Amino acid sequence: MSKKLFFFAGEASGDQHASVMIRKIKESEPETEIVCWGGDLMQAAGATLLSHYRDRNVMGLIEVLKNLRTIRRFMHQAREDILSHRPDKVVFVDNPGFNLPLAKYAHSLGIFVHWYIAPKAWAWNEGRIKTMRKVIDQLDVIFPFEVEFFTSRGMPCTYVGNPTLEFIQGFRGSGFGDRGSGFGSQVSGDRFQGADHRPRTTDYGLSTTDHGLQTIALLPGSRPNEVQHLLPIFVKTAQTYSPSARIVIAGAPSLSEDFYQNILTAHHLNADILFQSTHQILHEASISGGYALVASGTATLETALHRVPQIVAYRVHPVTYWVGKYLLGIKHVSLVNILLKRELIEEHLQNLTIPTLSAALDRLSKNRTQILSGYDELEGMLTLGQ
Numbered sequence: 001m002s003k004k005l006f007f008f009a010g011e012a013s014g015d016q017h018a019s020v021m022i023r024k025i026k027e028s029e030p031e032t033e034i035v036c037w038g039g040d041l042m043q044a045a046g047a048t049l050l051s052h053y054r055d056r057n058v059m060g061l062i063e064v065l066k067n068l069r070t071i072r073r074f075m076h077q078a079r080e081d082i083l084s085h086r087p088d089k090v091v092f093v094d095n096p097g098f099n100l101p102l103a104k105y106a107h108s109l110g111i112f113v114h115w116y117i118a119p120k121a122w123a124w125n126e127g128r129i130k131t132m133r134k135v136i137d138q139l140d141v142i143f144p145f146e147v148e149f150f151t152s153r154g155m156p157c158t159y160v161g162n163p164t165l166e167f168i169q170g171f172r173g174s175g176f177g178d179r180g181s182g183f184g185s186q187v188s189g190d191r192f193q194g195a196d197h198r199p200r201t202t203d204y205g206l207s208t209t210d211h212g213l214q215t216i217a218l219l220p221g222s223r224p225n226e227v228q229h230l231l232p233i234f235v236k237t238a239q240t241y242s243p244s245a246r247i248v249i250a251g252a253p254s255l256s257e258d259f260y261q262n263i264l265t266a267h268h269l270n271a272d273i274l275f276q277s278t279h280q281i282l283h284e285a286s287i288s289g290g291y292a293l294v295a296s297g298t299a300t301l302e303t304a305l306h307r308v309p310q311i312v313a314y315r316v317h318p319v320t321y322w323v324g325k326y327l328l329g330i331k332h333v334s335l336v337n338i339l340l341k342r343e344l345i346e347e348h349l350q351n352l353t354i355p356t357l358s359a360a361l362d363r364l365s366k367n368r369t370q371i372l373s374g375y376d377e378l379e380g381m382l383t384l385g386q
């Protein structure tokens with residue numbers, strides 16, 4: 001009797017990480033039936049896509065409240081899909097705001113709950129662990145220190161390697177991606193090995209090094225509202241700070257080229273837009289002595305591991321900012337600073353101006369050696385135990 005698995009991923013990074021797991025399961029156990037709430041990569045890997053993450057891409061307290069009715073509708077539909085498909089196992093990938101209530105529901109039905117990429121309870125909202133202990137049967141974590149953190153709080157877990165680090169070390173050609181890891185452990189019942197995390201390196205049209213130009217990489221997020229807010233000021237800042245540099249936007253797979261072009265046109269701006277090329281863009285920025293302007297999220301870690309000095313800039317609703325900073329006591333928003341427990345890279349929230357960010361880039365240039373040393377420390381933290 002074949003197994004049935006149900007995957008849930010709520011954003012582009014989750015789609016990417018889950019797709020690797022799904023592909024390996026399909027290779028080793030092709031008869032396994034997999035359905036998902038995810039994205040194009042998970043579908044291409046062999047899962048039947050029931051709902052796309054781009055349709056429910058909402059972030060921020062006020063934004064969630066504004067879309068509460070829609071979110072409730074999606075939550076109801078997700079529960080209905082779990083109930084109708086009755087999988088042997090549900091695999092949740094990050095996205096705790098939406099996934100943790102679903103994990104509770106799946107557990108109530110007697111379905112095995114596997115969670116990959118733990119909620120960052122060590123940074124904020126430690127209270128989630130109480131629910132996690134009750135509803136998660138298997139927890140796989142991607143930071144070595146998380147094992148001690150969760151285990152000491154009664155939540156056993158397994159460190160399975162960091163997928164972002166594995167992608168990038170594979171990209172460098174170190175052979176890291178060939179020797180495999182426990183990535184996505186025991187999803188199908190048996191631990192599978194040897195996932196190839198290396199992106200396919202092809203010519204993406206980047207010719208920065210050929211012409212001696214500096215590349216400034218722009219990673220303004222993946223959600224429509226954050227890109228609309230951040231992209232214009234990112235481009236203007238880059239043009240102001242380094243008029244001769246090549247400015248390259250890393251396009252999110254959930255957004256169209258027209259979406260980016262319309263924003264640029266509305267603000268009378270020009271920049272290159274490349275899709276499925278984030279690693280190549282950051283590599284070019286690194287070897288050309290360039291920089292990056294980055295929205296918070298996994299992209300800050302990717303940028304650091306590519307050794308690109310960066311400025312993190314973000315803007316949310318004022319109420320969301322106040323709750324996070326003063327009520328929840330969140331000190332940092334970038335993974336780099338959160339993991340290092342200090343401000344290695346500057347974080348500019350809310351009050352984003354071209355002079356402020358340009359001055360930050362100038363400081364970045366002067367502190368390049370210090371920042372790269374911090375990046376080495378960060379990679380050492382993630383490499384531990386691999």
